[in-house]
Amino acid sequence: MxxxxxxxxxxxxxxxxxxxxxxxxxxxxxxxxxxxxxxxxxxxxxxxxxxxxxxxxxxxxxxxxxxxxHTSPQHIMRLVNGAGKTILVNNPQTDEFGWERKxxxxxxxxxxxxxxxxxxxxxxxxxxxxxxxxxxxxxxxxxxxxxxxxxxxxxxxxxxxxxxxxxxxxxxxxxxxxxxxxxEGESPSTRWLVVDVKNDPLGTPNVFLGADPKRPYVSIGLPHAVRRWEFMLHDHESEDQVTDPEFVNALLTEHVPDPSSLDFIRRRVFTHHxxxxxxxxxxxxxxxxxxxxxxxxxxxxxxxxxxxxxxxxxxxxxxxxxxxxxxxxxxxxxxxxxxxxxxxxxxxxxxGRFIKITNPLVATARDAASSVLNLFPQVKSYFADMRFKPMPRYHRGVLADPTTCESGRARPRISSRLVPVRTANSTISPVGVQFPQPRVNCRTGENVLLDDAIGNWWTVLVWGNDPTDLLPQESIDKLSALGARLVAVVPETQRQWVERTADPQVLVLGDHTGRVKKWFDDRPTPIVFLRPDRFVAGACLAQDAPATLDAILAAMHFAPRPGGTADARPEHTAAAL
Incomplete structure (x- = not known):
């Protein structure tokens, strides 16, 4: 010691x-x-x-x-009632962050x-x-x-x-x-039995949430032929009782032809918190x-x-x-x-409260309401596309408000009366949310994911222009001390021409899918300051960039090292690893 x-x-x-x-x-x-x-x-x-x-x-x-x-992409979740009828389907198709949603x-x-x-x-x-x-x-x-x-x-x-x-x-x-x-919070008294088995006896992919009032359950197909079941337990059922093999086999009789032949990984009781x-x-x-x-x-x-x-x-x-x-x-x-x-x-x-209803009358009302709601395409897609899940949006932190350049806070909307803002397709602020990850072309590769192209540290992303032509030298020096990468994104038709004319320190990306152009077209923010975690710290018009940068640096309590340069950027990138 x-x-x-x-x-x-x-x-x-x-x-x-x-x-x-x-x-x-x-x-x-x-x-x-x-x-x-x-x-x-x-x-x-x-x-x-x-x-x-x-x-x-x-x-x-x-x-x-x-x-x-070790993954199964596009994992679909179906909520079914006691009769096995589908109430809701959750199958999001988006890949805005570069990967399947689930x-x-x-x-x-x-x-x-x-x-x-x-x-x-x-x-x-x-x-x-x-x-x-x-x-x-x-x-x-x-x-x-x-x-x-x-x-x-x-x-x-x-x-x-x-x-x-x-x-x-x-x-x-x-x-x-x-x-x-x-x-702070709660620990519901409801207990569940989780059962994992090898050599999946069903073989069906995806997830079924059984909103069965007799005994709610979950059945999940997983990679490597693993199957998981979860069963809600009643108050009178003890842990020793429900983990007994005979009890478990009885629970599984409605799910598999022969529960006694399963290759069990574990049987365990847990409580949600x-x-x-x-x-x-x-x-x-x-x-x-x-x-x-x-x-x-x-x-x-x-x-x-x-x-x-x-x-x-x-x-x-x-x-x-x-x-x-x-x-x-x-x-x-x-x-x-x-x-x-x-x-x-x-x-x-x-x-969970929606799924584990055990009162038959309440369950019948829930199922009926779900059937009616499924008749409306917008409601149906709300669940299918997982739009009920709140995406992280930071209102306080390492941020700069796009309207006022206030440091440390970001309002959810851009409220400027400038024409570019008033005519934009969306005035919802991109600040505080994660930037999408489309595929792009660059000098070192084609059809690569954005993050692999720009590296794993701070990035200034500019649409259609060389950042060094828009930003004053004072701002360039601050970005250099931060170790930020300067990136110009242009239509693929322009990429090779811009690469020949851009400042050597600028990375030029070609938007060959049109997805980056669509993002910038919808928003009045052609300059974006991306944090290492890919959240947008600031987004603005070109003339607001110096003030936005200063507000971001203040919010992060930036303290540049003496003589700091672009060498401040971390040595490794995901692509290099």
Whole structure:
């Protein structure tokens, strides 16, 4: 215990959120130690749904090709009543972020990919069998004191000192408890039995949510021939009773011809929770994933919400660690993530109440109402396209309002009386939402995803013009100190001509699909400032760009390093990995 080991960030918990955060920080060149109490990764399925936002993050850290074999894209969800009649279908067709909106996946395999991906980074290590027993924080650092069993069988203590500690150790998070923050929400008393089997005896793809008042259930086809069922339990049914093989086989008699021949992975009772911490950070300790919010399973957003946390927090930690911003930047993590986490918890709880109705009369009324609503195409598409799911929109944080250039806040609409605004197809502000990811052409490749072309740091995206022709030198110098990439997007017909005439530091992209042009055509914002997490920090007309940039830098508490240049851009990109 006399030796103290140093790193930049200690991550507690080698679950998916901790592993993704370590990948992001490793990609940016920082030293990370992950401490995990277990001796290995959890090897049984938990989460089963992976969305397009998460896949975009997986792409950013260069692991998309390794994850794809463990997924089933376009995972359709059907809500059926007790008679098996479809009430609602959820089958979104959009790919605006570069990937299918929904994937079924095998979490242990994807978690393993995230873990093995850390071997690319010499400064990242995972220490299994290390339980954090105490944490000591001072003005300059935080030290995790972990216990592990040595080769001689004796308990040893290990001290790991870092600039920051991030607790990703699940719903019972000791880190959250140390922060002494409230964990607001509810834990419905309803219990469920989850049953996972190998060699799927049905073989049908996709998801069925059974809103059967006798016993609501879920049946999910997953990759690698795994099948999951979930059954709602009645109050009088004990855990020992419902995990007994005979009881489980009786539940499955209406689902498979011969339950006794199934190859079971597990039978487990669980309770849904819907809770959100009041704050995600205090001092040098931060929480993410289930430690910060517990998500009911209905919309498959627990795993994905944790990925959003890692995506948001990762670039901010990297910025502070690199000395480019004061650590007040980390306060925007709670500002930006808490409200959306709460919205997803509330939506999941509401959806669960809709499914688990057990009163036959109420269930009949629900089914009848659903049948009527399905007669209206707009209502039907509302559910089919998953438009009921609130996409993250940040109103406070690293943002600049497109109308007023106010720093740190962004209103949902652009209200200027200028003609370009009044004649735009949409005055809904793009600031605070994620930028789409179409495919583009560039000098080094054709039909590549946008993020692979522009890299993994700040980007200034300009339609139809060279950014160096629009921005004053003072702004160019600030962007250089930030390490931002300057990008011109033009119709593919113009790309090679513009490449010959553009400033050498400008990346020229060809819009060969027309999707980028359509985005800019609909909005009066031809200059877009993209954050590393692909959210729009600012969007404006050319003449407002300097003021917008200054407002963004103020919101992130930017502190340029002396003599800072474009070398501030992180060395690695997803394409390079």
């Amino acid at each position: 006399n030796t103290t080991e140093d790193c930049d960030v200690v991550v507690v918990g080698a679950g998916p959120v901790g592993l993704m955060l370590a990948n992001i920080l490793g990609m940016y060149g920082h030293l990370v130690t992950v401490l995990e109490a277990l001796d290995d990764l959890i090897d049984y399925p938990r989460g089963v749904g992976l969305d397009d936002e998460s896949f975009r993050t997986i792409q950013t850290v260069g692991l998309a090709d390794a994850v794809l074999p 994937h079924g996946f095998i979490q242990p395999e994807v978690d393993r990919v995230l873990y093995e991906g850390l071997s690319r980074f010499s400064g990242v290590r995972v220490l299994f069998g290390h339980r954090v027993e105490d944490v000591v924080e001072d003005a300059d650092s935080v030290t995790a004191i972990a216990e592990t069993v040595g080769d001689d069988g004796r308990v040893q203590r290990r001290r790991i000192r870092a600039r920051y500690l991030v607790g990703c150790e699940g719903g019972k998070s000791p880190t959250r408890k140390r922060l002494d923050v409230t964990f 819907g809770r959100v911490a009041s704050h995600f950070r205090k001092g040098r300790q931060i929480i993410a994933g289930d430690a910060a919010h517990l998500m009911p399973v209905w919309l498959g957003q627990g795993w994905n919400s944790g990925m959003r946390d890692a995506t948001n927090l990762g670039w901010k930690l990297a910025t502070v660690l690199a000395g480019q911003a004061d650590d007040a930047l980390l306060d925007t993590y709670t500002d930006e993530r808490k409200d959306h986490a709460r919205a997803m918890v509330d939506l999941s709880l509401t959806f």
